[in-house]
Amino acid sequence: MNKNEMGKSEMDKAELVKEITNTMRERVGAMQGDGGDEAVFASIEDFVLRHAEAETLPAKEKADLIDAVFCRIRKDLSILQPLADDRAVSEIMVNGRDRVFIEKNGRVVETDMRFESTEELEEIIRRIASGVHREINELNPILDARLGDGSRVNAVYKNVALNGPILTIRKFPENRIAMDDLLAFETITEEAAEFLRVLVECAYNIFISGGTSSGKTTFLNVLSNYIPADERIIVIEDSAELQITAIRNIVRLECRNANVQGKGEVSMRQLIKSSLRMRPNRIIVGEVRGEEVLDMIQAMNTGHDGSLSTGHGNSPKGMICRLEAMYLQAADFPAEAIRRQISEAIEILVHLGRSADGRRRVLEICEVTGMTGGEINLNSLFKYEAGRGLKATGAALRNDAKLKMRGGALRYA
16 A cells, blocks of 8 residues: 555544544434443444444454544543553653654654544643643643643643644553662662662752653652651642652642632742741652742751752753752842852752663762852762663762761662
8 A cells, every 4th residue: 555545544534433423422412311431332333333434444443443433422531542541651742633642661653643623632631621620721821730640731722832732641650660660671770779778768868850751750759768757758749740658747739820810829939938837857849940949949958858859951960050040030149159059958969861772761870069169069979871881980979977877878889
């Protein structure tokens, strides 16, 4: 089959799905009490098996056709529902009505899914927004939300996204990932994992940096397993994603967007300030993106040892520069004073990224060792190199006061 014939075949299938969907919507609407999903599925199955055009299709294509029609009629995510149900799919990216990409097993690929119309995609986005008590329209064209299963959703309306609407769904694994899983994925080595375990137990302030989808939240989740169970933890997130289950004395706080009247917003800055009055041993901030970095740094500098956070950065040095820039958004302080605050607050910086084979990996573990000549010093302890993996650099941890005070022991080359 040549390219034109393939294109025509796909168009014919799309038209068939559209035709059957429209017919079945009318039939389901006329059903007395509709009988639930099973009755609707059986009705669609019966109709497809009797349909003249569908009759000649192979069994697999008939089954796919039935599922496609059922999802369009009964599922909030419509044709995206099978992707949402696929455990191997970690991200769904919809760029307008006819471009659907997924990340599956660590690789981004384009699917052959197409929406019937832009209106169908917009309806899905509105349905998602309604399900989380949010609103999206041309006056409020951006949606950031969390679904009931913990998946994170971002949507942008077509009046802002020129090839839109745009819909991105980031899924999270049903089972919590542990350090053993990261070792199996070769994200980190046993030596580096043991090193970080001791540092978390000894209450070092650790910041995790990396690019988009580099695994920062997952890694923070894993490190939280090492927090002693008798401590009181305050978790602050923009959208709740962390799955910290081992700590009983835990408070979880989530930001809230303003309503359509511009009222009711609860910012991360407000939550961090409030958390300081809750007698926390440690504060975990899911991700810092702006002015709240000032309050996070202040918290780390006022006795809340062992705090953890993440942020977007291209390298350890780049992350430090971003923290400075975000700090300046909140306060007009001299650059040197800001750097001093950062260098005294953050003790360990873990940088994540993707290697050439697409795998998420720990690329570097650095120690923040203060300042020299107005610049923050980084002592690289572990570094990833292609062909060698993540190896200890041979440099020793210089700030070992917490290790000595808490009786921790480090063993690495």
